[in-house]
Amino acid sequence: MSAIAERLGLVHSRIERAAREAGRDPASVRLVAVSKTKTAAEVREAHAAGQRDFGENYVQELLAKAADLADLADLRWHFIGHLQRNKVKQVARTLTLLHTVDSVRLADELGKRVGEAGREPLPVLVEVNVGGEAQKSGCSPDELDAVLAACERQAALRLSGLMTVPPHTDDPAGARPFFDALVRLRDRLGGASRLPELSMGMTHDLEHAVLAGSTWVRVGTAIFGERA
Numbered sequence: 386m387s388a389i390a391e392r393l394g395l396v397h398s399r400i401e402r403a404a405r406e407a408g409r410d411p412a413s414v415r416l417v418a419v420s421k422t423k424t425a426a427e428v429r430e431a432h433a434a435g436q437r438d439f440g441e442n443y444v445q446e447l448l449a450k451a452a453d454l455a456d457l458a459d460l461r462w463h464f465i466g467h468l469q470r471n472k473v474k475q476v477a478r479t480l481t482l483l484h485t486v487d488s489v490r491l492a493d494e495l496g497k498r499v500g501e502a503g504r505e506p507l508p509v510l511v512e513v514n515v516g517g518e519a520q521k522s523g524c525s526p527d528e529l530d531a532v533l534a535a536c537e538r539q540a541a542l543r544l545s546g547l548m549t550v551p552p553h554t555d556d557p558a559g560a561r562p563f564f565d566a567l568v569r570l571r572d573r574l575g576g577a578s579r580l581p582e583l584s585m586g587m588t589h590d591l592e593h594a595v596l597a598g599s600t601w602v603r604v605g606t607a608i609f610g611e612r613a
C-alpha cells in the first residue's frame with residue numbers, strides 16, 4: 386500500500402471513531418483531501434486509493450492540477466481559499482463545491498459567472514470568521530444573514546451551508562467553542578434544512594469538528610504529509 390493510501394485509511398479511522406462517539410453515522414462526514422502545494426501525481430495516488438474530493442486554495446494551482454488530472458472524470462474539486470472576484474470566471478466551470486463565499490459582492494459575481502458558464506447550479510458554503518481574527522477571511526457573524534440571502538438570490542448558486550477556520554490553538558480542543566459557535570449561527574439562521582452542510586475540522590482538530598456536527602472535514606497534512 387502507498388504511504389498516501391495508508392494515511393488516508395488512518396484519517397478515515399479517526400473520522401469513524403469520532404462519528405461513533407458522537408452517535409453519528411460515519412457516512413454523514415465526508416473528507417476533502419487538501420492537496421495545496423502537493424503535486425498532481427500525489428493527487429493521482431490518493432485518487433487510486435479511493436479518494437474523490439480534493440481541495441485547493443489558489444486558483445492557478447487548482448487549474449494546473451485540474452488540467453493534469455482531466456482524465457480522472459470522477460474527481461471533484463473543492464475551493465477552500467479566499468476567492469477574488471476577478472478570478473471567479475476561471476473556476477466557474479471546474480468546481481464541485483465552493484466553501485468560501487464571504488461577501489454579497491462575491492455572491493453576485495459568482496451568480497453571474499456560473500450562470501454564463503452554462504453548468505448546473507454551483508453548491509456554495511458561506512465562510513464565517515467566527516474568531517473575529519483580523520487576518521482571516523470570512524464574513525463576520527453580523528454580515529452572515531445578508532451573504533446567505535445574496536447566495537439565495539442567485540439562480541446559478543445553491544446555498545448548502547457554512548464553513549469556518551477557527552483561530553489556531555495548540556490544544557485541538559480549543560477549536561471546539563468556535564465550531565459550536567458556527568452550529569449556533571446555523572441553528573439561528575434556518576437550521577439544517579436551509580444549511581445542511583458544515584465544513585469544519587482539519588488535521589489537528591477533526592475529531593472536535595465531527596463531535597460538533599461537521600459534515601465536511603478538510604484534511605491536508607494527515608494525508609499528504611507536511612507542506613514545505
Ligand SMILES: *Cc1c(COP(=O)(O)O)cnc(C)c1O
Pocket residue numbers: 419421442465466550587588589603604605606607
Ligand atoms: C490548508 C487548509 C486545510 C488543511 O489543513 P491541514 O492542517 O493540513 O489539514 C484545511 N482548510 C483550509 C481552509 C486550509 O487552508
